[in-house]
Amino acid sequence: MKLVNLCRERTLPYPGKISVEVGQKVDSNDNVAVLDYVPGNVYKVPVAKMLSLPYHKLDQVAIVEAGDQVEKGQVLAVNNVFYQPFVCTSPIKGIVGIISKQLGQMYLRDYIPLDNDATDDVVFDLNKIFSDVKRNIVTQNILVKPGSKVSPSQILAQVSMKRYVTSNIYGQVKSITDKRIVISAYKINSELKAYLPGEVMEIGGRNAVTIAGKVYQLQGVYGLGGERQGLLKAVDNKLDYQDLSSADTGKIIFAPEGVTLNALRKANELGVSAVITSNMPFLTVKEYAGIDFVPGITGGENITTGLMLVKGFVPQAIDQNVVDFVRHYDGEWVAMTGTTHIRAGALRPELILPVKDRRYPIEEYNEVIKEGSLVEVKRSGCLHGSKGRVKRILAQPVVLPSLIKVLAAVVEIDQHEHQVPLTNIMPAGGKNNG
Amino acid sequence: MPSFLITDVGSTTTKAILIERKDDEYRLVNRAESPTTVEEPFEDVTIGVRNAIAKLGRIIDRNISGTGQRVTADGIDFYTSSSAGGGLQVLVIGLYSKVTAASASRAALGAGAILLDVISSDDERPTYEIIDSVRNSRPDMILLTGGVDGGSVEFALEFADIINSSNPKPRFGKDVKLPIIYAGNKDAAALVKDTLDDDFELHIEPNLRPTLYSENLAPARNQIHELFLSHVMQQAPGYNKLSSATAASIMPTPKAVGAIMSILAERQKLNIMGMDIGGATTDVFSVLNNVFHRTVSANMGMSYSIGNVLENAGLQAVKRWLPFEISDEELSDMVATKMLFPTTLPVSLKELLVEQAVAREALRISINHHVELITSLPQQKSKLQEFLATEEQKVNDLRATKSLLDLDSIGLVIGSGGVLSHAPRREQAALMIMDSCELRGITRLAVDSIFMMPHLGVLSQEYPEIALNVLIKDCFIPLGTVVTGYGEASANSRALRISGTIGSQSIAEDIQAGQLKIYQLAAAETAELKLEPAEKVDIGFGAGKPQSITVNGGQAGFIVDMRKASKATFDQNDLTEWMIQSGSFTADELNSVRRG
Structure with a gap:
């Protein structure tokens, strides 16, 4: 959990209408832009051929321009021959994509329905x-x-x-x-939310808004689904399907003790916005994500209920301080994203909590690891997830049980000293295991 | 003659090496690395380069850093390659996936590019998805081709229209026009120019596939390199400063690797295959009859994309390389946890064995990808044959392309990337390469000790002899020579008789089908042997054909691999025996993993 100043550019996939101004204060749920349309299938209309014209003359007879919206039957081009008008009409309701001067044709695009809330396959x-x-x-x-x-x-x-x-x-x-x-x-929302509570800093054309704000950010390690928002509901026990009802529709459920696959499936049916939990086995996550699952790049899954794992795929509890702090937001509006891109310059899932009159009790941790630093061990067999203090950083490389020779630190965990490669420890906040 | 300080600016690390004259030859002095500084808050790549050079200076206790515009001290020439910021990212568009799109892909890959997407008219995607892909890809440049000279111009024009409509933006530089190289049907060039010239930086090059039976990749490839320097590098933070400090142009890292491999293959008269297994991608290179080929298997890597390797290969494929029982759940969680924490190292032997098992599959998939992609062009037919051929036959001829990679002909395999170069024992690296490569015949194996090939590739532009000498003496670690037999001998029957000397020892021995045998033989030692395969076993010269060889060893020794001399499948016991026999692991080590 960190108190951070975040700045995010919010973009529509296609130009639309921006509904905020620079300097305006926004909450995460405020609309900042609205999509006019998302273009779909392409229909080629051989206008020049239909009007018996050389291709390059299309420019001279077209009465629509690229970007224009047209109705089915609307005239696209008119060729007057001896005062007799010959017309070419649009076969669909859509938008003019391209007017090709070299091929003498127009490319019309139909619309992909927006705000489609169809739940039946x-x-x-x-x-x-x-x-x-x-x-x-x-x-x-x-x-x-x-x-x-x-x-x-x-x-x-x-x-x-x-x-x-x-x-x-x-x-x-x-x-x-x-x-x-x-x-x-496909479910495509026409409304673009602010996501971040803060202030509009910049507007870019007809499709981009930059928002900056000071928020609490709980970063997870893995997630599914894109952005979600809703009222937070914190639960005490491992979330199972019996715990869910239609009252949970649209909520973000914080279930630090875990969640079953059946619960996720029911949440999906009920239209729960997202579930945030500590860990879930990789094969279960994969099963929930469904077809087209790409482990290293998530966010595009066709699921209703987003997912965020705070700790990963193997059992590991979320720090009690974090759990207690998030519980304070029970019943309040929060935003999260499950999108995860594992690469250099990674994108990890996050829960965004507005800054209110409460304060997260743990001090910010130092990013540089040195003697005395509180660290969390990653992988390293049964030490995975353990927290401890760096006793010393060894000057010479050590040979690990894996036979690999690396620079290591001696970390005290539960009053025992362990040699852990420097690559496998990261700065931690909260209390250590001891 | 000066000394040479060469850097390779990677996405995360900038690696510097110093090469100087020692007695009568140039050799590696030392190396150092420092984080790359292309991203915020530095946004100046020269900071990381100067840091790496300063660190190297401290290691050798000399000031080798320059001042002002120079990054090196007087008397030290500076060269560099770069793959920072994701390397060179190209979107390729061709008419047919197996013809012009394949040629365009080869041109771009050979120039050191990562292919963001390959679009063709026989693409299964509907047009609106293609438009979305072009619109969202943010490439460094687009390579547009399509149609042989004299053919229809419509395809090229239609895709020019689609590019126009998609309005793609370059990865770097908000107000910069996206470069597009058109290297297709020459008859469409003027019309494509008319369509695209206003909104894009268009470069017209000769058709890279002028006929179905010929390619002309060099002009497009050279233009990609020019644009990489003049456009992509100029937009990347700090690169113009870096360019002015170099003695030769900055090369994309993969292109530099290709340059040094090509020189090695030419001088040693060898066909070479190389593989660099990174965190996110695996590059496979080959130099076949002095022609360089390269493919990149995106999402086949050992850290960021290790989860994808598991997803592609499947759990059972990975499990077959593990000498212990493991549940699907435990294996997938172990691999996925490595994906979440990509920079962590395996601490337990079990973790190491799992990573090496995944590496075998990543390499196997990537090599198969390479084999599939580097294909010969169709054979030219006589006019009569053309006239008599049905449309179906013509299409089938185009599809039935043959891979250029014949593993019988590969004389040297070079492994690179952490899992191979830093394997705790060299025997492990040798076994991983052998298990993933489907080698045939007699092959030398080596690993690049510190991934110095890009540096030497850059140097080879000006000083090929020096680069080659350092490559052989300081960069490569010879693992040894392997004789691989294939065939249908009965399990446990004699597959090969070897006789002669291995080092100072005389030998006359039978190797059984299914057996892996390793003999101690150092790199400087020689084995002079007569090899007599069984009737149904081929060691690269035809089934049952004997051969006399004189070969060198290496850190893994001289290896006789008759595991595929029979069609029998292997089990966990066989795998355990091979791991122990090869010296990769001891029996105690493997038992300790089994005990947990």
């Missing part, structure tokens, strides 16, 4: 759709696989030139079992 049961086709032929002609992204009109399975089934939504193939293709719809 769409099922394509090929057993029924192709009931007269041999089962193995159907199986061989499924053109998507679990994890595939799909869009309207995309062919999912095709058994002959004329017989095929197409998707009707933007989404992701969740599973294919027994020739049943299950697709879950």
Whole structure:
């Protein structure tokens, strides 16, 4: 837990409307920008060809511009031949993406629905759709696989030139079992929240707002899902599915004693915003994340309930000071992100708590490790997660049980001294095990 | 002649080496490293470079630092390579994935790039996803190609339109135009220029795939390098200061490795394969008949992306390299915890064995990736054959490309990266390479002791002989020579008879199928042997064909690997025996892990 000054650039994926001004104070739940649209499928309209014109003349006859929104049937271009107008109309409601002067065509984009709160998956049961086709032929002609992204009109399975089934939504193939293709719809929010309580520092064009603020930040080590916000609910015991009800919808549940997979699944069904816990086995996390799981880069999972692990994959308790401090926020509005990027310049999950009249009781720790520093041991077998004081830093490399020769520190944990590589200790706050 | 101070500016560490004349040759004096200072709060890469040089100066007790614009003292020339800030990141667009997109990928990888995405018209993704990818990728540059000369111009123009519409921004520099190299159908060049020239920094180069049967990668590759220097490096914090201090241009790190490997292969008349297993990615290099090839397996590394290796390889594939029982849960938690704390080292033997098992799989996957990607071009057909071929045959010909990498022909394998270079025992490194490489025939093995190849690659631009001498004498640690047999001999039947001398000892011995045998033989010692494989066993010269060899040893010795001379599968007992027999671990050590 740290008291920090954070500065974050908040960006819309596409230009929209900014709803704040520089200098304005914002809470994490305030809208700072709204998306107009997210462009989806691309439709090519061969305008020049339809109007019997050389490609390069498209510029002269187009009456729309790139970026314009158009209705189905709206005129895109007019060619007057002997005072007789020939027109080319839009086949869809959408937006003009490109007007290609070299190819004489326009690229129209349709919209991906925003604020889609559909919770039901769409099922394509090929057993029924192709009931007269041999089962193995159907199986061989499924053109998507679990994890595939799909869009309207995309062919999912095709058994002959004329017989095929197409998707009707933007989404992701969740599973294919027994020739049943299950697709879950994309959920894209149109509203961009401030996330950070603070002040608007800068506005960048039509899609970026920079916010700075002083907050308490609890950094986790691993998470799933992107940003989430909600009222905090702190629970005492390990969270199981019986503990959850519809009253938890939209909440961020702080369960330091752990959470079961069944509880996470029920939370997902109920629309719980996120669960924050100490640890969870990696295989369980993977199972919850579902298809398309990339261990080192998370945040894009198609899940409702975000997840944040404060300690990791093996059993290790969150410091009692931290637990007690977070509990103070029970019933208050908080923000978190589960997005994790494990690389140089890493992005780790975090819980953001507004600064109120209470103060975290532990002093800030020093980033530099020296004799006397309170440190936490990482990995190193059964020492993982233990806290202790550095007694001394050894001048000469030592040979570890792994046969590796490294520079090490002697760390006192529970009144026993252990040689731990300098690479495996990090500065810690809170109390040591002793 | 001056001395040479060379740095390699990596993403996290800047490594400096000093090379000086000693008696009648140039040798490595010493090395030092310091954190790279490309990020905040420093945002000046020269700070890390100066720190590394100052540290090296303290180690050798001399002032080798320069003042003002010079980073080195008088009489010491300065060179550098760099992969800081994520290296050189290129987005590649081609017409077909197996034709122009493949050629463009080879051009970019050979220039030392990381490929952010490879887009082609036979891409499975819908157009809107491709637009999203182009829009969100933030590359250093785009390499746009597509279409052989004289073919349709539509594809190149359509992708030019898509680039325009996506409005991609460069990784560095808010107000800088993104460079795009167009190296496709020459007939489309003027139209592409008309479409892109206003909003991007467009460079038109000769088509890198002028016909289906030929490539011309050099112009595009050279342009990528030029843009790396003039554009990417100039935007990176402190690089213009660094550029003015160097005696030659700054090279992307992988390109520098390619330069020194190519010289080595040429001088020693060898085909070489190299692998550098890093924290996030694994690079595989090969020099085959003096042509350099490189691939990067993104997300195949030993720290940041170790979880991804497990995900790709699968738990069972990793478990087969462990000489003890372990549950899926414990193994996955161990590997995933390493991912969370990527800079930590294995403390217990169990942790070390797990990391080495994962490394075998990361290397195996990366080498397979290399084999798949470096392919020959289709054979040119006569006009009659072209006329008679059906469309389906033409498409199949393009798809049925053959890998250029024939492991029979590899004479030297070089391993690099912490898990190989810093393995506690050299025998462990040798075994990891052998297990992951599917070697065939007679191969020398070596590890790069301190990852000095980039430094020597940069130096080789001006002083190839000096770079090569230091490479052989100070950089490489010879592990030994391995004879690998393949075939279908019966399990435990004789696979190979060897006779002759190993060092000062005479030998006449039969090696059984499934056996791994290691003989002590130092790097300076020689083995002169007659090798007689069994009828169904091939040691690189054809099944049952004998061969006389004279080879050197190394820190792991002279190795006879007949594990694949039969089709029998191996189990935990076999693995244990190989680990003990090779000297990688003692029986006591492995027993202690089993006992927990």
